[in-house]
Amino acid sequence: MHRYLVSAIALALASASFTVAAQPPSVSTAVQTTTQLPRNVRPVHYALEVVPHASSLTFDGKVAITLDVLEPTATITLNAVDIAFASARLAGAGVEASGIVPRILVDTQEQTATFIFDAPLATGRYVLAMDYRGKIGTQANGLFAIDYENRAGKQRALYTQFENSDARKFVPSWDEPNHKATFDLTATVPSAQMAVSNMPVTQTTELGDGTKRVRFAQSPRMSTYLLFFGLGDFERATLQAGDTEVGVIAQTGSVAQAQFALESSRDVLREYNDYFGVPYPLPKLDNIGSPGRSQFFGAMENWGAIYTFEYVLLLDPTIATQADRENVFSVAAHEIAHQWFGDLVTMSWWDDLWLNEGFASWLAGRTTEKLHPEWNTAVAAVDVRERAMRRDAVVTTHPVVQHVETVDQASQAFDSITYSKGEAVIRMLEGYVGAEAWRDGVRRYIKANAYGNTVSDDLWREVEAAAGKPVTAIAHDFTLQPGVPMIRVESARCEGDTTTLVLKQGEFTKDRPDKVPLRWRVPVIAQAIGSDSPVRAVISEGEGTMSLPGCAPVLVNAGQSGYYRTLYAPEQRAAIRDRFTQLRAVDQLGLMGDTWSLGLVELQPASDYLDLVRATPVDADPQIWGSVAGRLGELDDFYRDDATQQAAFRAFAIGQLAPVLARIGWDARPGEAGPVANLRNTLITALGALGDADVIAQARRRHAAADRDPAALPAALRTTVLGVVAQHADAATWEQLHAQAKVEKTPLVKDNLYALLSSTRDVALARRALALSLTDEPGATNSAAMIRTVSNQHPDLAFDFAVAHREQVDGMIDSASTSRFYPILATNSLDPAMVGKVRAYAQAHIVESSRRVSETAVANILYRVGVRERVLPVVSAWLSRRGSAARGDIAERAR
Structure with missing residues (x-):
C-alpha cells in the first residue's frame, strides 16, 4: 500500500508545549531499532470504544491502555493528533483505588500527548484510561467519510486508513510499527448499518434508540497502523478457505461485482498458506470496497480487513476490461501477501518498509503467474524493473533500506524504489539462490519472527542459512546503496568454439554522466542466442569474464532477472538486433528497455530503439x-x-x-x-x-x-x-460527457467520467475541468484526481492552477500528501522555467527535510529538457533518412 503526513491540531486541558527528544534512526541492523517515542513505556493492550457521529464528522472515544512501565518515569508520552482530551486516569499496582489524574500536555509539531505525574511511576503494569473526542475527515486518512450517491440516494460511509502514521487520529497510541499490542474494539453505531473491523463480531446489543453496540473479538498482537474500522450501508458475501471465512464487503447492491475478487482471495489465501508454511492465523479475511480514491494508494492490508477502493475491487459489467480483471487479482494478491509479510511479521521501523512492500509486490507477481498462466504476466517483470530504474537513475534516488526520521519522510518512502526496486531485487536474489531455497528461507523467517518486528538482515540470515550461499553481501550492495549497475560488454571473442565475454561494471545514470560509479556484486546470467544453457557468474570488483559454448551472439541478463542495464559494443548490438526475433518475449522486452534508456542518455544512438521497433x-x-x-x-x-x-x-x-x-x-x-x-x-x-x-x-x-x-x-x-x-473533444462533446457524469448513479462509473473530463487536449476545456475540480460536484476524493489527470496533458497549467488555489486544493488531498501532490503535477513539464517554480513552491511550503519529491520533479524536468534538446535531433535525423530511403524504394519499385 501507500502513505503520508499529518496536519496536527490537538486540543488538551493544558496549553503548554512538551517536546520529546527523538532518537535518530539508522540503517537497518539486527540489533538496533529506531523509535521516535521514548522507550521507557510499552503498550500491551488497547480496550477501545468509539461512537461515530457521521453527520457532524466527529466521534467520541474511550480507551483503556494496558501498559508496562519499563523504568521509573514521571511522564508517559504517546502519539495523538486532532484529539481533544476530556479526562485521563491511571490505575495499577501501588496506585490508590481512585487512580491518578495526570496533567496532559500536547505537542502538535511532534504529534504527541504527554501525561505528567507528580511523582515517578515505579516499574510495573498499569492501565491508562482516557475519554476524548476526535475528527472524521473527508480524505483517506485517519477515520474518514466517503459521500457517494447510488440508486438508493445519497450515502455516507466511514472507513479508517492508518498507514503510515494516522492511527493516532483515531486512538491515542504508540503509533509506531514496533510497538505491537492487542486490540479490543467496541462501536456504537446506527442499527441499520454494518460495522466491520479486523476481527469477527462477537456480540451485538440493540440499545433501543436506533443504535446498537457492536463488540469485535480481540485482535492478535499487531501494529497500530493495521487496525481497521468501517461503517455503512454494506452487504457481505463469503466463501470458505480451510478454517478461514473469506469475505467481500461493498455498498449495498454491488457486492456481486466483487465475486471475482472473492474467488481470487480464496485461491490466493490457499496458495499462501502453502507457500509460507504458516497458516493464516485469523478466523476471517474481509476485503472492504469503498467508493472514491486517493492520489497515493489503492488498497491497504489491515489485518483481516483489507481496505480497497472500488476501482480495484469491483468489476462493473458496463465498463470492466481484461486489464481491470488482472488488476483486481494483482491487488488482492499483494494485500493478502501482507497478511504474513507486514502484518504477522512487521518491519521495526519505516527504514525497512521495503520488507513489506517489495516482498508483497514480488509475491503477487509470482502468484499471478502461477494461478493465471493464461495472462502471460511473467513478461511484466521487465516493466517493474523499468519503473524502478527510471526513479533510481536520477540524483535524488535513495537506497531501498532508507533513512526515515519524520512522518512526512515515512510517507514519501512509499515510492517505486520501495515497491518496484524491492520487487526486482527479490526476483534477482531468488534467481540467484533458487526458488526452493528462497521459499525455505522465507518460511524460516516467518516462523522465527511471527507476531514480532524485524530488519532486513533477519531475512538475509534465514535465506542464507537455507540456501547455503552468501546472499547477504549481494543483498547489501543492492539495498544499502542507491543506483543502477550497468554491465558493459567490452568484448565478445570466439576461439575454439567458445565465446569469452569481457564485462565491466559501471553505473547507469540519467543526469550525472561524470559520476564515479558505485560497486556492486552483480549476479549475471548470459546465454548464447539459440542455446538452452545459461551461464551464471557474479561480477565483483568492477569486472569479470564469462565463457559460453559456441560462437552465437550472446545475450547478457538472459531471462531479465538481473537488476542492471546492459550496454553492448556496436558490433554486438547489431548481431543481437539481427537475431531479435529469435529471442524469448521477456528478453525482447528487456533488450528494448535497455536500448531505449541508454539511447536517451546518449550511451548509444537513440535511433537503435526505433530499429528494434522496425524489427x-x-x-x-x-x-x-x-x-x-x-x-x-x-x-x-x-x-x-x-x-x-x-x-x-x-x-x-x-x-x-x-x-x-x-x-x-x-x-x-x-x-x-x-x-x-x-x-x-x-x-x-x-x-x-x-x-x-x-x-x-x-x-x-x-x-x-x-x-x-x-x-x-x-x-x-x-x-x-x-x-x-x-x-479530442470539442466544447459540445465535453458538455455531453459532463451531463452524463452529473446524472450517473453508479459511483465507479461516475468517478471514471470525471476523470475523462480532465483528459482533454483542448486548453480551454482543460481549464474548465480544473475549475470544476474546485466545486463540490465531482466528490471530495475526485477533485485532486481531476487536477492530476489534467497534468498528464498540461503539466504547467495544472501546477500553476493548483498553486494559485492552494488553500482550496489542500482540502482535497490528505494532510500528509501536500509535499508530494504539487511537485508531481509538474513532472512532465518541458519548460525549464518550471524548475524555478517547483523550487520556489518547495521553499515556501515544504520543510527542507521533506523535499525529496520536489527535487525529483526538478531532476525529471531537467532530464526531459535535455532529451528534447540533445536526443530528439538524432531521432529526427533518423526519420529523415528513413523517409528518403522509403521514397527511393517506392521509386525503384515503380520502375
Whole structure:
C-alpha cells in the first residue's frame, strides 16, 4: 500500500508545549531499532470504544491502555493528533483505588500527548484510561467519510486508513510499527448499518434508540497502523478457505461485482498458506470496497480487513476490461501477501518498509503467474524493473533500506524504489539462490519472527542459512546503496568454439554522466542466442569474464532477472538486433528497455530503439507491442512544441502500430487471449493520442451509435473509446460527457467520467475541468484526481492552477500528501522555467527535510529538457533518412 503526513491540531486541558527528544534512526541492523517515542513505556493492550457521529464528522472515544512501565518515569508520552482530551486516569499496582489524574500536555509539531505525574511511576503494569473526542475527515486518512450517491440516494460511509502514521487520529497510541499490542474494539453505531473491523463480531446489543453496540473479538498482537474500522450501508458475501471465512464487503447492491475478487482471495489465501508454511492465523479475511480514491494508494492490508477502493475491487459489467480483471487479482494478491509479510511479521521501523512492500509486490507477481498462466504476466517483470530504474537513475534516488526520521519522510518512502526496486531485487536474489531455497528461507523467517518486528538482515540470515550461499553481501550492495549497475560488454571473442565475454561494471545514470560509479556484486546470467544453457557468474570488483559454448551472439541478463542495464559494443548490438526475433518475449522486452534508456542518455544512438521497433514482427507478443506503444507515446510528447517534426514522427509511429491493430481488430474474437484484449485497448489509446484520424473517427462513430446499438460500445471498449473521444473533444462533446457524469448513479462509473473530463487536449476545456475540480460536484476524493489527470496533458497549467488555489486544493488531498501532490503535477513539464517554480513552491511550503519529491520533479524536468534538446535531433535525423530511403524504394519499385 501507500502513505503520508499529518496536519496536527490537538486540543488538551493544558496549553503548554512538551517536546520529546527523538532518537535518530539508522540503517537497518539486527540489533538496533529506531523509535521516535521514548522507550521507557510499552503498550500491551488497547480496550477501545468509539461512537461515530457521521453527520457532524466527529466521534467520541474511550480507551483503556494496558501498559508496562519499563523504568521509573514521571511522564508517559504517546502519539495523538486532532484529539481533544476530556479526562485521563491511571490505575495499577501501588496506585490508590481512585487512580491518578495526570496533567496532559500536547505537542502538535511532534504529534504527541504527554501525561505528567507528580511523582515517578515505579516499574510495573498499569492501565491508562482516557475519554476524548476526535475528527472524521473527508480524505483517506485517519477515520474518514466517503459521500457517494447510488440508486438508493445519497450515502455516507466511514472507513479508517492508518498507514503510515494516522492511527493516532483515531486512538491515542504508540503509533509506531514496533510497538505491537492487542486490540479490543467496541462501536456504537446506527442499527441499520454494518460495522466491520479486523476481527469477527462477537456480540451485538440493540440499545433501543436506533443504535446498537457492536463488540469485535480481540485482535492478535499487531501494529497500530493495521487496525481497521468501517461503517455503512454494506452487504457481505463469503466463501470458505480451510478454517478461514473469506469475505467481500461493498455498498449495498454491488457486492456481486466483487465475486471475482472473492474467488481470487480464496485461491490466493490457499496458495499462501502453502507457500509460507504458516497458516493464516485469523478466523476471517474481509476485503472492504469503498467508493472514491486517493492520489497515493489503492488498497491497504489491515489485518483481516483489507481496505480497497472500488476501482480495484469491483468489476462493473458496463465498463470492466481484461486489464481491470488482472488488476483486481494483482491487488488482492499483494494485500493478502501482507497478511504474513507486514502484518504477522512487521518491519521495526519505516527504514525497512521495503520488507513489506517489495516482498508483497514480488509475491503477487509470482502468484499471478502461477494461478493465471493464461495472462502471460511473467513478461511484466521487465516493466517493474523499468519503473524502478527510471526513479533510481536520477540524483535524488535513495537506497531501498532508507533513512526515515519524520512522518512526512515515512510517507514519501512509499515510492517505486520501495515497491518496484524491492520487487526486482527479490526476483534477482531468488534467481540467484533458487526458488526452493528462497521459499525455505522465507518460511524460516516467518516462523522465527511471527507476531514480532524485524530488519532486513533477519531475512538475509534465514535465506542464507537455507540456501547455503552468501546472499547477504549481494543483498547489501543492492539495498544499502542507491543506483543502477550497468554491465558493459567490452568484448565478445570466439576461439575454439567458445565465446569469452569481457564485462565491466559501471553505473547507469540519467543526469550525472561524470559520476564515479558505485560497486556492486552483480549476479549475471548470459546465454548464447539459440542455446538452452545459461551461464551464471557474479561480477565483483568492477569486472569479470564469462565463457559460453559456441560462437552465437550472446545475450547478457538472459531471462531479465538481473537488476542492471546492459550496454553492448556496436558490433554486438547489431548481431543481437539481427537475431531479435529469435529471442524469448521477456528478453525482447528487456533488450528494448535497455536500448531505449541508454539511447536517451546518449550511451548509444537513440535511433537503435526505433530499429528494434522496425524489427518487431506484427504478430510479436502482445506485451511487446504494448510496451512499444507506450514508448512511442513518450517520444511523441517530447515533440510537443514542434508541430512539423511531430508530424513526421507520428507518421512513423502510426505506421508501426496501425497494422497491429488491424491484425487484432476492434472487436474481440471468441476465445481470445487476455493479452490480446489488453493490447487492443492499449493500441486504440495510443493511436488516438498520436492523432490517427481513422482511430479517432472510429471512436467517435461508436460513441455516437452507442445509444441505438449496444454492440457499438461493448463494456471492454467503453472506457477506451470514451477516452479517445474525451481527449479530442470539442466544447459540445465535453458538455455531453459532463451531463452524463452529473446524472450517473453508479459511483465507479461516475468517478471514471470525471476523470475523462480532465483528459482533454483542448486548453480551454482543460481549464474548465480544473475549475470544476474546485466545486463540490465531482466528490471530495475526485477533485485532486481531476487536477492530476489534467497534468498528464498540461503539466504547467495544472501546477500553476493548483498553486494559485492552494488553500482550496489542500482540502482535497490528505494532510500528509501536500509535499508530494504539487511537485508531481509538474513532472512532465518541458519548460525549464518550471524548475524555478517547483523550487520556489518547495521553499515556501515544504520543510527542507521533506523535499525529496520536489527535487525529483526538478531532476525529471531537467532530464526531459535535455532529451528534447540533445536526443530528439538524432531521432529526427533518423526519420529523415528513413523517409528518403522509403521514397527511393517506392521509386525503384515503380520502375
